[in-house]
Amino acid sequence: MTLVQKSAGISIQDLHLSFGSTKVLTGVNLEIKAGEFFAFLGPSGSGKSTLLRAIAGFGPRPKGKILVGDRDLAGLPPWERNVGMVFQSYALWPHMSVRKNVAFGLVEKKVPSNQINEKVEAALSLVGLLDYAERMPSQLSGGQQQRVALARTIVVEPDVLLLDEPLSNLDASLRVQMRRELLALQRKLGLTTIFVTHDQEEANTTADRMAVLDQGVVQQIGSPQMLYDHPENLFVARFLGTANILEGEITKADGGAQIELVTGEKIAIESSVFGDGNLVLRPQNIAVRQDPSASALTGKIVHREFLGAQVRYLVDVANTQMVVDQSHALDQPVLEVGAEVGLDINKKSGVFLPKKEVQHAA
Amino acid sequence: MTHQSAGAAPARRRLTDVLFPKLSGTVLAAIFIATLLFGFLILPVAKVIYVAFVDPQTGGLTLQNFGDFFSSSLFRESFYNSFYVSAMSVVLASVFALPLAYITSRFEFSGSMLIQSLGFIPLIMPPFVGAIAMQLLFGRNGTFNLLLGNLGINIPFMEGLNGVILVQSVHYFPFILINLSASLRNIDRSMEESAQNLGAHGLRLFRRVVFPLAAPGYLAGASLVFIKVFDDLGTPLLLNVNNMLAPQAYLRISSIGISDPMGYVISFILVAFSVFSLWASFLLMRGKDYATTQKGGGGLSRRKLSTKENIFAYGVVILILLMVLSPHIALALLAFGTIWSYSPLPDGYTLENFSTMFAQSGVYIKNTLVYAGLAALIDVVLATAIAYIVLRTKIIGRQWLDYMATAALAVPGVVLGIGYLRTFNDFDVPLVGKPLASWWVIIMVALTIRRLPYALRACTAALQQVSISLEEAAESLGADRSSTIRKIVVPLMSGGILAGFVTSFATAAVELSATIMLVSTDQDAPLAYGIYLFMQSPSGRGAGAALGIFAVIIVAAGTLLAQYIIDRDRKHRTGER
Numbered sequence: 001m002t003l004v005q006k007s008a009g010i011s012i013q014d015l016h017l018s019f020g021s022t023k024v025l026t027g028v029n030l031e032i033k034a035g036e037f038f039a040f041l042g043p044s045g046s047g048k049s050t051l052l053r054a055i056a057g058f059g060p061r062p063k064g065k066i067l068v069g070d071r072d073l074a075g076l077p078p079w080e081r082n083v084g085m086v087f088q089s090y091a092l093w094p095h096m097s098v099r100k101n102v103a104f105g106l107v108e109k110k111v112p113s114n115q116i117n118e119k120v121e122a123a124l125s126l127v128g129l130l131d132y133a134e135r136m137p138s139q140l141s142g143g144q145q146q147r148v149a150l151a152r153t154i155v156v157e158p159d160v161l162l163l164d165e166p167l168s169n170l171d172a173s174l175r176v177q178m179r180r181e182l183l184a185l186q187r188k189l190g191l192t193t194i195f196v197t198h199d200q201e202e203a204n205t206t207a208d209r210m211a212v213l214d215q216g217v218v219q220q221i222g223s224p225q226m227l228y229d230h231p232e233n234l235f236v237a238r239f240l241g242t243a244n245i246l247e248g249e250i251t252k253a254d255g256g257a258q259i260e261l262v263t264g265e266k267i268a269i270e271s272s273v274f275g276d277g278n279l280v281l282r283p284q285n286i287a288v289r290q291d292p293s294a295s296a297l298t299g300k301i302v303h304r305e306f307l308g309a310q311v312r313y314l315v316d317v318a319n320t321q322m323v324v325d326q327s328h329a330l331d332q333p334v335l336e337v338g339a340e341v342g343l344d345i346n347k348k349s350g351v352f353l354p355k356k357e358v359q360h361a362a
Numbered sequence: 363m364t365h366q367s368a369g370a371a372p373a374r375r376r377l378t379d380v381l382f383p384k385l386s387g388t389v390l391a392a393i394f395i396a397t398l399l400f401g402f403l404i405l406p407v408a409k410v411i412y413v414a415f416v417d418p419q420t421g422g423l424t425l426q427n428f429g430d431f432f433s434s435s436l437f438r439e440s441f442y443n444s445f446y447v448s449a450m451s452v453v454l455a456s457v458f459a460l461p462l463a464y465i466t467s468r469f470e471f472s473g474s475m476l477i478q479s480l481g482f483i484p485l486i487m488p489p490f491v492g493a494i495a496m497q498l499l500f501g502r503n504g505t506f507n508l509l510l511g512n513l514g515i516n517i518p519f520m521e522g523l524n525g526v527i528l529v530q531s532v533h534y535f536p537f538i539l540i541n542l543s544a545s546l547r548n549i550d551r552s553m554e555e556s557a558q559n560l561g562a563h564g565l566r567l568f569r570r571v572v573f574p575l576a577a578p579g580y581l582a583g584a585s586l587v588f589i590k591v592f593d594d595l596g597t598p599l600l601l602n603v604n605n606m607l608a609p610q611a612y613l614r615i616s617s618i619g620i621s622d623p624m625g626y627v628i629s630f631i632l633v634a635f636s637v638f639s640l641w642a643s644f645l646l647m648r649g650k651d652y653a654t655t656q657k658g659g660g661g662l663s664r665r666k667l668s669t670k671e672n673i674f675a676y677g678v679v680i681l682i683l684l685m686v687l688s689p690h691i692a693l694a695l696l697a698f699g700t701i702w703s704y705s706p707l708p709d710g711y712t713l714e715n716f717s718t719m720f721a722q723s724g725v726y727i728k729n730t731l732v733y734a735g736l737a738a739l740i741d742v743v744l745a746t747a748i749a750y751i752v753l754r755t756k757i758i759g760r761q762w763l764d765y766m767a768t769a770a771l772a773v774p775g776v777v778l779g780i781g782y783l784r785t786f787n788d789f790d791v792p793l794v795g796k797p798l799a800s801w802w803v804i805i806m807v808a809l810t811i812r813r814l815p816y817a818l819r820a821c822t823a824a825l826q827q828v829s830i831s832l833e834e835a836a837e838s839l840g841a842d843r844s845s846t847i848r849k850i851v852v853p854l855m856s857g858g859i860l861a862g863f864v865t866s867f868a869t870a871a872v873e874l875s876a877t878i879m880l881v882s883t884d885q886d887a888p889l890a891y892g893i894y895l896f897m898q899s900p901s902g903r904g905a906g907a908a909l910g911i912f913a914v915i916i917v918a919a920g921t922l923l924a925q926y927i928i929d930r931d932r933k934h935r936t937g938e939r
Binding site: 056057058077078079081083084085087088089091093094095096104105108109149152153156 | 550552553555556557558559560561562563566570571574575577
């Protein structure tokens with residue numbers, strides 16, 4: 001027997017879903033490649049779990065298409081989809097031993113019993129729990145229960161694997177370990193996987209690509225780095241990492257461009273886009289100067305957090321608070337709250353999000 | 363030198379602490395409750411068991427009484443009949459309860475409310491009240507057989523043991539319904555969804571996942587039904603089925619006297635059987651606490667029914683509800699009817715039975731309100747205290763309070779009654795001038811002890827839901843233990859305490875087994891006993907039925923009110939969250 005999966009891509013086309021009169025998902029379009037580790041990332045209530053459950057066939061019936069390979073799942077009951085799902089609560093049946101839990105899906109598929117045993121043991125050794133086959137779920141730790149749930153799902157060799165907040169019930173140290181194991185297992189099996197999480201670190205560290213959702217709408221799709229560096233809207237900019245959002249107008253200036261903030265300051269930047277909009281600046285792309293005279297922006301430190309590798313300052317600039325991270329080293333002085341400082345902005349590091357139609361440089 | 367004296371003083375203080383420990387309020391309460399339970403539960407039952415092993419002539423220990431018991435064919439037959447009736451009642455009660463629980467928990471069925479409100483109604487009527495009325499509907503010359511008689515058919519619904527089985531299962535099936543529905547509701551949706559995800563659906567899903575998870579609830583209900591039926595005295599007595607254990611015990615004691623050893627032997631068997639079935643159900647359910655609801659979960663997912671399925675479901679539900687409500691329907695006909703004999707329905711309708719009833723039974727009603735009200739009040743006070751002591755203190759042996767109080771479940775009313783008669787007959791109450799065994803207070807005490815386990819379950823469950831951090835928060839803000847209990851614990855438990863009060867009150871108001879043994883004069887008799895007296899004569903049946911209707915209304919009104927308060931309480935609390 002093999003646990004190597006035939007893997008299939010997923011295509012979600014114009015998916016709409018409502019609970020009664022409440023719209024939960026609006027116009028979702030997604031292409032997930034075969035063998036990809038894909039994350040749905042969003043705050044609670046963003047519709048990410050609902051979307052996952054719709055792929056598995058739970059919840060109200062959506063409008064639109066859900067293709068796995070070239071099979072349209074819309075309208076099929078859950079038990080005919082061959083889509084594996086690991087539940088947030090693991091949902092191990094407490095009246096069955098680990099072995100019976102894992103064998104469940106094979107029994108339903110009417111796999112001959114000699115093969116069932118073989119497959120169950122292969123799946124259990126894959127997650128390192130072969131010795132625990134005769135235990136009851138209540139005798140296992142949270143991490144072990146999670147592995148059993150995983151084994152129970154992959155043993156039926158589903159076309160895709162859905163993980164609903166798989167790490168949220170584990171404690172912090174186990175979470176890091178489990179996410180590495182999950183990724184290793186996924187790579188080994190080559191199984192197309194969707195991972196739902198509200199934790200950007202989890203998504204960043206595991207996903208090949210991810211979709212950020214908010215209010216039932218896909219905000220942006222891309223690799224973690226791409227979404228962080230090039231957010232397409234303010235929600236994505238704010239949701240992934242910390243962002244300073246400066247509102248203003250970009251105009252041409254001598255030898256380049258500058259932004260004139262609504263508060264009046266002018267900052268030189270590089271931009272090929274002009275007009276009204278918001279400049280997104282990451283805290284680590286701003287430098288604090290003890291001497292404010294040469295800087296475009298000046299302000300006063302109102303708060304300081306020492307984070308070890310860096311020091312985070314909250315700087316009040318004309319009544320706008322800006323977050324600035326300075327990497328910390330032994331020879332680097334830590335500035336005091338109340339100090340007047342200058343802020344230098346790395347010209348190339350800002351991302352400009354225009355408000356209206358984009359005016360490209362001629 | 364100063365060192366020495368400074369060292370000696372604490373040592374001396376410690377010594378006095380050992381000799382005269384400062385007893386905290388909870389320890390005093392625990393000692394008081396333990397004494398109470400010992401005096402009114404353990405001692406009388408131990409006495410009964412002891413007497414079963416004593417030779418009435420010589421006073422020495424012997425097994426001869428048991429030899430006598432099993433050599434009598436009447437007793438052997440009674441033993442077999444009690445067992446048979448209990449088992450068949452479980453089967454029939456399951457037939458009523460399973461479809462109702464399944465339909466309400468698995469489907470979006472508009473009749474669920476109907477089942478939830480009507481399904482528990484049988485419990486608020488003493489089964490023996492329904493017994494007479496059921497005979498008029500299903501007996502040899504009852505409505506159904508008279509109608510079927512035209513077709514030449516006669517079904518012996520009520521003949522002998524059949525009658526007891528039918529009446530008992532109609533009365534007790536809610537125990538299975540309630541327990542099974544609760545455990546079905548406690549199954550987290552993900553349990554079912556993960557099975558669907560792995561390819562299971564329909565009946566297979568139910569058989570492999572849903573039912574096994576609900577089985578502990580079913581078994582809990584079924585074993586309760588078994589014990590209740592095994593121990594019940596009133597129903598067989600009224601249906602004139604005397605060849606069962608409980609009626610035999612009653613008849614031996616009431617006709618031959620409290621020195622006849624057979625009553626004690628039967629009592630011992632009843633207790634042993636009750637303990638055995640409680641123990642067996644405990645073994646079956648050990649380690650199978652399958653409450654799987656997770657945060658954000660919420661019961662089984664419900665499927666919509668097609669029109670055809672809906673009609674079918676309604677058909678099944680209405681048929682079962684008609685069956686289980688038939689005692690009430692018959693009771694109403696009896697109460698409002700003039701003469702009802704050898705005819706499908708009463709000859710005419712009247713309110714006369716009610717005026718007769720009110721003229722004659724004011725004292726029964728008053729007694730019932732006093733006995734059941736006091737018993738339920740004492741029950742919730744004791745139950746709250748026991749729950750608190752068991753869950754929140756470290757008093758040594760605290761678990762035994764719980765065990766002792768719960769042990770009352772395994773003590774049939776007849777046995778407790780016999781035990782009180784035997785133990786307290788020689789104990790004269792000062793100023794009252796009669797033995798404790800024939801003073802009205804003993805009836806109230808019997809009800810208190812018998813219903814304590816119900817109140818205790820409700821209060822324990824309520825206290826378990828109060829997070830200990832809520833108490834710690836109060837304590838850290840300067841509240842001492844007693845004001846924490848008063849201001850935090852009891853208010854948060856109020857829903858459960860109220861539920862405990864109502865359950866205890868409602869079941870105490872209609873209890874007959876122990877009271878029938880303990881009522882010494884009609885002036886002290888509660889309502890259930892009054893109904894029993896009325897029902898003895900055919901002419902009194904109308905008034906007896908009217909009194910039965912009255913009992914049902916009181917208890918139903920109380921239950922509805924309590925339900926309303928509990929719901930409001932719950933909404934209030936979840937609204938705040």
